[in-house]
Amino acid sequence: MKKTLYLMRHGQTLFNVRRKIQGACDSPLTELGIQQAEHMRKYFKDIPLSAAYSSTSERSCDTAEIVLEDRLSYQRSKMLKERNFGTFEGESEDLNPTNREVHKSFFVPYGGEHASETEARMVKFLCETMEKENHDHVLAVSHAGASVQFMSHWLDPWTVLKGRFPNCTVFKYEYETSVFRLVEVIYPNMENDSFDYQLVN
Numbered sequence: 710m711k712k713t714l715y716l717m718r719h720g721q722t723l724f725n726v727r728r729k730i731q732g733a734c735d736s737p738l739t740e741l742g743i744q745q746a747e748h749m750r751k752y753f754k755d756i757p758l759s760a761a762y763s764s765t766s767e768r769s770c771d772t773a774e775i776v777l778e779d780r781l782s783y784q785r786s787k788m789l790k791e792r793n794f795g796t797f798e799g800e801s802e803d804l805n806p807t808n809r810e811v812h813k814s815f816f817v818p819y820g821g822e823h824a825s826e827t828e829a830r831m832v833k834f835l836c837e838t839m840e841k842e843n844h845d846h847v848l849a850v851s852h853a854g855a856s857v858q859f860m861s862h863w864l865d866p867w868t869v870l871k872g873r874f875p876n877c878t879v880f881k882y883e884y885e886t887s888v889f890r891l892v893e894v895i896y897p898n899m900e901n902d903s904f905d906y907q908l909v910n
Contacts, residue, residue: 712839714882714889715753715848716856719764719772720745721876728802732794732821732854735767741899742768745877746775748897752879752904753777759843763850764789772877773850783848788834791852795821809867828858835859839884856880863889869909 720742724731738746753776761783763773773783796819797804806812813824831851838844851859853874860866860880869891879895894907 710845710885712844712884713846714835714839714884715756715758715846716835716859716880716882717749717772717776717848717850718853718856718874718876718878719766719768719850720775722768724799725876730794730797730800730802730805732791732798732852734798738768738771742772742876743775745875745897745899746772748899748902749877749879750776750778752895752897753848757846758848759845760784760838760841761848761850762786762789762838764791764852764855766790766852769850769852773848776848776850783850786834788830789849789851789855792816792824792827792854792858793820793822795819797821824854824858824861827855828862831855831859832862835889836887840887860891864891869894869907 720738722736722738722742724736726739758781761773761777761781763769763783763785765785765787770785777783794816797816806815817823857866875896877897880891881893882889883892891909893909896905898905
């Protein structure tokens with residue numbers, strides 16, 4: 710039986726605004742970040758979520774709590790955390806390598822994770838999660854980089870994403886027999902109080 714995973718990026722944070730590298734380190738949601746999460750609560754209002762999870766980072770937990778309100782409890786897991794960028798944590802995003810291949814291993818000598826490590830733990834955790842009973846419609850609140858690494862296990866992310874994607878973007882996957890298929894990307898449209906949908910073939 711096919712199940713559905715909603716993998717969601719957290720709301721905007723202080724470090725997002727200040728353009729700081731934010732992986733293992735943390736910063737609070739901004740007022741806009743809170744509003745984004747409240748906006749996405751409307752999207753999930755009529756979806757029969759059966760389980761919910763969040764990265765242990767405060768920015769993700771706060772997002773999950775706003776989205777879920779009191780309708781469902783959630784579990785925290787370090788497996789959903791953002792990639793660790795080592796000594797580059799909290800530094801300017803201008804220090805990020807622009808070459809995607811270089812970026813994958815760049816942070817390892819500085820105590821950070823290889824992109825493949827982030828991918829492996831995300832895939833392992835989410836596959837195990839979706840195999841659980843009563844996990845037909847699952848919300849998992851994570852991070853931008855971790856979400857892209859997860860996606861890269863199943864398809865080339867850059868055939869779907871054209872660049873940066875907004876905070877609180879939701880990636881909707883179908884899951885069956887240890888395979889995820891991305892079916893839709895839901896973008897928050899705060900200006901029009903609506904949602905923009907991108908179907909994925």
